[in-house]
Amino acid sequence: MLGDLGTAGLVAGLLAAPLAALLWLRVALAGAPARPARLASVGALLAAVTACAVLEAALLGHDFSVRFVAENGGRHVPLYYAVTSLWSAMDGSLLLWLLVLAGYGALFARGRPDRLRACAMVVISVVTTFFFALSTFAANPFRAVHPVPPDGPGPNPLLQEHAAMGVHPPLLYAGYLGMVVPFALALAAPLAGPDGRDWLRLARPWALVAWTTLTAGIVLGAWWSYAVLGWGGYWAWDPVENASLLPWLTTTALLHTSLGGGRGRERWNSVLACAGFLLVLLGTFLTRSGAVASVHAFTESPLGPLLLGFVLLAVLATTVLTGPRQPPPARPGVPLWSRPTAVLVNTVLLVTVAAVVLIGTVLPLIAEPVTGTRASVGPGYYHRTAVPLAVVVLLLAGLPPALRVRDRAGVLRRLALPGAAALATVAAVGLLSRPGAAALTAFGAAAFVLTGLLTAPGVPTTAGLRRSRRRAATLGHAGLALLAVGVAASATYARVDERTLRVGETIRVGDVAARLESVQRAAPGGRMTVRARLVVSSGGHSHLAAPVLRYDPARDMAVTVPAIDAGTRRDVYLTLLAVAADGGSASVRLAVNPLVGLIWAGGAVGTAAGLLALSDTVRARRVRRPHPTGRRVPVAAGASP
Amino acid sequence: MIRRAGVALTLVALLAAAAAGLFRSAVPAGRADPVAAVAAGLRCPACQGESLVDSRSPIAVSMRQVIADQTAQGRSPDEIRRWFVARYGEEVLAQPPARGPGLLLWVVPALALLGAGAAAARTMRARRPARVSPADRPTRRRSRRPVWWLAAAGLVALVVAVAVAADRLAPPTVTPRTDPTAVALKLAYDLEGQQRYDAAAQMYREALRDRPDDGVRLRLAFALLRAADAAGAEQAAGQVLDHAPESPDGLLVLGLAQRITRPTVASATLRRFLAVAPAHPAAPEIRRLLGS
Numbered sequence: 001m002l003g004d005l006g007t008a009g010l011v012a013g014l015l016a017a018p019l020a021a022l023l024w025l026r027v028a029l030a031g032a033p034a035r036p037a038r039l040a041s042v043g044a045l046l047a048a049v050t051a052c053a054v055l056e057a058a059l060l061g062h063d064f065s066v067r068f069v070a071e072n073g074g075r076h077v078p079l080y081y082a083v084t085s086l087w088s089a090m091d092g093s094l095l096l097w098l099l100v101l102a103g104y105g106a107l108f109a110r111g112r113p114d115r116l117r118a119c120a121m122v123v124i125s126v127v128t129t130f131f132f133a134l135s136t137f138a139a140n141p142f143r144a145v146h147p148v149p150p151d152g153p154g155p156n157p158l159l160q161e162h163a164a165m166g167v168h169p170p171l172l173y174a175g176y177l178g179m180v181v182p183f184a185l186a187l188a189a190p191l192a193g194p195d196g197r198d199w200l201r202l203a204r205p206w207a208l209v210a211w212t213t214l215t216a217g218i219v220l221g222a223w224w225s226y227a228v229l230g231w232g233g234y235w236a237w238d239p240v241e242n243a244s245l246l247p248w249l250t251t252t253a254l255l256h257t258s259l260g261g262g263r264g265r266e267r268w269n270s271v272l273a274c275a276g277f278l279l280v281l282l283g284t285f286l287t288r289s290g291a292v293a294s295v296h297a298f299t300e301s302p303l304g305p306l307l308l309g310f311v312l313l314a315v316l317a318t319t320v321l322t323g324p325r326q327p328p329p330a331r332p333g334v335p336l337w338s339r340p341t342a343v344l345v346n347t348v349l350l351v352t353v354a355a356v357v358l359i360g361t362v363l364p365l366i367a368e369p370v371t372g373t374r375a376s377v378g379p380g381y382y383h384r385t386a387v388p389l390a391v392v393v394l395l396l397a398g399l400p401p402a403l404r405v406r407d408r409a410g411v412l413r414r415l416a417l418p419g420a421a422a423l424a425t426v427a428a429v430g431l432l433s434r435p436g437a438a439a440l441t442a443f444g445a446a447a448f449v450l451t452g453l454l455t456a457p458g459v460p461t462t463a464g465l466r467r468s469r470r471r472a473a474t475l476g477h478a479g480l481a482l483l484a485v486g487v488a489a490s491a492t493y494a495r496v497d498e499r500t501l502r503v504g505e506t507i508r509v510g511d512v513a514a515r516l517e518s519v520q521r522a523a524p525g526g527r528m529t530v531r532a533r534l535v536v537s538s539g540g541h542s543h544l545a546a547p548v549l550r551y552d553p554a555r556d557m558a559v560t561v562p563a564i565d566a567g568t569r570r571d572v573y574l575t576l577l578a579v580a581a582d583g584g585s586a587s588v589r590l591a592v593n594p595l596v597g598l599i600w601a602g603g604a605v606g607t608a609a610g611l612l613a614l615s616d617t618v619r620a621r622r623v624r625r626p627h628p629t630g631r632r633v634p635v636a637a638g639a640s641p
Numbered sequence: 642m643i644r645r646a647g648v649a650l651t652l653v654a655l656l657a658a659a660a661a662g663l664f665r666s667a668v669p670a671g672r673a674d675p676v677a678a679v680a681a682g683l684r685c686p687a688c689q690g691e692s693l694v695d696s697r698s699p700i701a702v703s704m705r706q707v708i709a710d711q712t713a714q715g716r717s718p719d720e721i722r723r724w725f726v727a728r729y730g731e732e733v734l735a736q737p738p739a740r741g742p743g744l745l746l747w748v749v750p751a752l753a754l755l756g757a758g759a760a761a762a763r764t765m766r767a768r769r770p771a772r773v774s775p776a777d778r779p780t781r782r783r784s785r786r787p788v789w790w791l792a793a794a795g796l797v798a799l800v801v802a803v804a805v806a807a808d809r810l811a812p813p814t815v816t817p818r819t820d821p822t823a824v825a826l827k828l829a830y831d832l833e834g835q836q837r838y839d840a841a842a843q844m845y846r847e848a849l850r851d852r853p854d855d856g857v858r859l860r861l862a863f864a865l866l867r868a869a870d871a872a873g874a875e876q877a878a879g880q881v882l883d884h885a886p887e888s889p890d891g892l893l894v895l896g897l898a899q900r901i902t903r904p905t906v907a908s909a910t911l912r913r914f915l916a917v918a919p920a921h922p923a924a925p926e927i928r929r930l931l932g933s
Binding site: 347352359375379380417428431449477 | 648651652655656658659661663665666667681682684691695698709731732734735736739742743745746749751752754757758760762765766767790818837863893
């Protein structure tokens with residue numbers, strides 16, 4: 001019953017989305033009224049809402065006749081994780097994907113219906129149609145199951161351990177799909193005639209929305225990985241992680257090339273806007289088709305060929321539409337010591353990092369048919385390529401305050417103090433400890449950025465920050481520097497030990513000691529849970545830590561949930577690896593990770609900077625450009641969160 | 642004048658101190674361990690995308706031990722790496738060698754850097770209005786278009802290459818191509834050769850989990866016997882004999898283990914062994930044992 005209703009929702013979307021494409025095409029070509037087209041876009045959104053709501057209802061009502069619920073639901077699953085199970089497996093997450101995509105479509109449809117917007121809406125509607133078709137035909141979660149099982153296995157146990165599961169995937173999807181708007185606008189610009197010249201102004205707030213949510217999503221994902229997977233890290237250069245990083249890199253570049261109206265960088269803007277969404281599609285293909293083995297890729301599926309075909313089509317359409325263009329208008333050259341130069345260098349570097357991550361991710365796919373062996377590209381490759389490039393990018397983030405003056409001497413004078421701070425940091429840290437060249441330069445670059453931002457005129461006071469036109473950039477670059485310090489410090493100064501302890505024995509790492517008190521086993525509802533209790537003491541303080549080892553027989557999977565004592569200076573990270581059958585001893589891993597908190601703080605500051613930039617952009621437009629029709633500026637309506 | 646000299650002096654001092662710090666820390670303290678350095682370049686065959694340094698699987702532990710042993714014997718990191726490649730194939734490398742498709746790892750980023758750099762340089766140059774020199778215009782346009790189409794064709798070719806590769810992969814392989822069981826077995830033989838029977842037994846157990854094979858179980862029993870775990874050996878041999886009651890090797894290990902655990906029944910088992918396989922290479926030794 002619920003299953004039929006859900007399928008009906010998908011089919012309704014499959015009808016509404018192409019209808020919207022046709023109606024928007026009519027608006028674009030014949031200047032027809034936009035109201036029916038808008039209604040069709042809203043119809044597609046309603047269809048996606050219906051499908052999601054029905055699947056949620058089935059999950060919460062334990063309707064195991066629905067295939068997705070039979071595979072991912074369970075009577076033992078707590079309410080919160082029952083709600084999040086919607087996106088815990090592929091077919092359901094595709095519904096969330098559709099919901100977000102149709103939501104962006106309906107929001108963007110609200111603005112002034114000029115030719116540019118109509119053309120862009122055609123593109124968005126075509127993309128929506130494709131994903132509705134994918135969900136209906138290739139990954140329909142609503143198919144009936146016979147006979148109806150009495151219970152289900154519940155979602156993947158790894159996804160039932162952390163509250164971040166509730167927000168990480170939706171944020172990530174909001175980031176991915178937000179890029180469809182700049183992409184559609186870049187494609188539409190050459191088709192829309194005179195309207196098309198304004199595409200970047202329209203696209204930038206959407207790129208900001210996408211960037212902000214994607215940043216938050218990626219950092220939350222790293223936090224989840226740190227808090228649940230129990231290996232002590234947060235980033236493994238895994239294909240799924242790389243797939244989220246790729247569009248982030250190009251969108252970061254786009255946010256910079258589009259500064260100041262993007263004048264003189266027209267081509268860069270359109271290529272980067274297209275690249276963002278194309279990389280989202282490519283990433284979707286890589287992670288959803290089972291083509292790349294990954295820790296958190298969804299398993300094999302029939303979606304591969306369909307997604308690949310769509311990626312190809314999108315690449316072709318982009319090439320044909322944005323390829324040959326009128327030569328840009330005349331303009332003066334860019335002075336060497338100026339912000340545009342820094343923006344260009346930054347873009348070149350970010351594009352190179354993206355190329356590194358892209359080839360590292362797809363190489364196993366390319367190499368296997370050629371050599372017959374399954375090559376793998378480990379973190380070592382990225383440490384040698386992406387990390388040095390990232391350090392240079394970080395250095396560039398310290399330049400904007402200095403580049404506010406125009407002459408070379410002035411720029412150098414303003415760079416003197418940050419430069420001295422950077423050199424002093426490198427000298428002090430390098431002589432006191434031996435963190436390695438990469439981390440050391442990262443510390444130096446972070447000192448350069450932070451000093452530059454703090455000594456810039458007008459910034460250190462809150463009033464100065466409030467007045468500053470570039471306050472979002474200042475905040476964002478500070479967040480990046482904090483993140484870099486956290487990453488470099490936790491990667492170099494972390495200390496780990498692993499031992500099998502009998503009850504009463506102690507493991508020591510530096511000044512932190514953990515004594516095993518007891519090992520308890522329990523098996524509620526068939527899920528075996530082993531909990532070790534340890535007293536962790538350091539510097540006169542002590543507290544109780546209880547890392548958990550959980551075994552889920554329904555999925556034959558063990559989950560090691562670490563006990564983390566997070567501090568401002570360092571985290572004490574305890575993992576239970578194994579226990580003896582008699583419960584008298586346990587293998588324990590004790591890690592002391594310094595400054596990990598800075599990574600999350602940097603991510604939060606970056607997200608806040610994105611929100612600030614968004615509100616500044618929207619407010620500036622409301623003030624500066626009252627719309628001729630007297631209505632609010634279209635962008636403001638769509639972009640306000 | 643004095644101020645400028647002071648600034649210059651400070652700058653030189655800072656530069657020197659920073660260079661000293663950088664030089665001193667070029668070899669990070671954490672990676673000074675040669676075993677970890679080699680292990681970082683090798684992949685754990687039983688895991689997905691983890692290097693030997695990070696992995697906690699028993700195979701990785703044993704492979705790290707092999708690295709430590711070979712390092713102790715004075716082998717260079719390159720020799721150890723070659724030894725692993727010769728034994729387990731190139732899949733064991735954490736990063737493909739820089740030839741064949743592996744070369745792409747360096748060529749593609751280099752091309753991206755050069756291409757984007759060239760485009761940036763062109764953006765930086767001043768552009769005169771196109772109509773100032775009408776004679777130039779067609780040539781300029783002609784020269785720009787092939788570059789664009791070439792780049793576009795390259796992009797499409799990349800996607801097609803991915804498509805072809807993805808097609809070959811169907812149905813998708815989730816398990817890594819390097820068979821963890823085979824690696825575990827090879828490691829176990831190596832460990833036995835080095836007379837580290839405890840570790841070898843652990844590897845055989847690992848292999849048995851995925852491939853419950855009597856041959857492997859017998860090797861496990863032998864290894865346990867040599868590791869002085871007679872009870873374990875007896876149990877393993879017993880399992881073999883459950884499937885094949887006449888297995889000569891099973892009877893042999895069982896008998897030898899029973900000599901330690903239950904001496905009263907040992908001679909009966911060994912006699913049965915002699916009856917089943919009078920020509921076994923170990924038979925004369927057993928006859929000697931029983932005779933004495």
